[in-house]
Amino acid sequence: DMNQIVQELEKATKEIDNFVKALPPAEQEEFNRIVQQVEQKMSQTDPAVLERFLTNQMSPEELDQFLGNVFE
Numbered sequence: 001d002m003n004q005i006v007q008e009l010e011k012a013t014k015e016i017d018n019f020v021k022a023l024p025p026a027e028q029e030e031f032n033r034i035v036q037q038v039e040q041k042m043s044q045t046d047p048a049v050l051e052r053f054l055t056n057q058m059s060p061e062e063l064d065q066f067l068g069n070v071f072e
Contacts, residue, residue: 041070 020031042050052058053066 038070045070 020028023031045053049066052062058066
């Protein structure tokens with residue numbers, strides 16, 4: 001059910017926000033820097049590859065390679 005998924009995402013977002021707000025300022029900056037890097041990598045990723053990632057259709061090897069590229 002889409003409503004349940006949206007509610008779960010909203011809850012997760014609030015939990016992440018609370019976590020980040022509890023970090024010291026320098027760690028908040030580092031967290032935000034990493035998030036920006038990941039967003040940039042994801043926006044440059046082939047949509048077909050991104051869809052395979054989001055729908056959990058990657059083999060363990062593909063997943064390792066994908067995550068390695070995103071978090072290099």
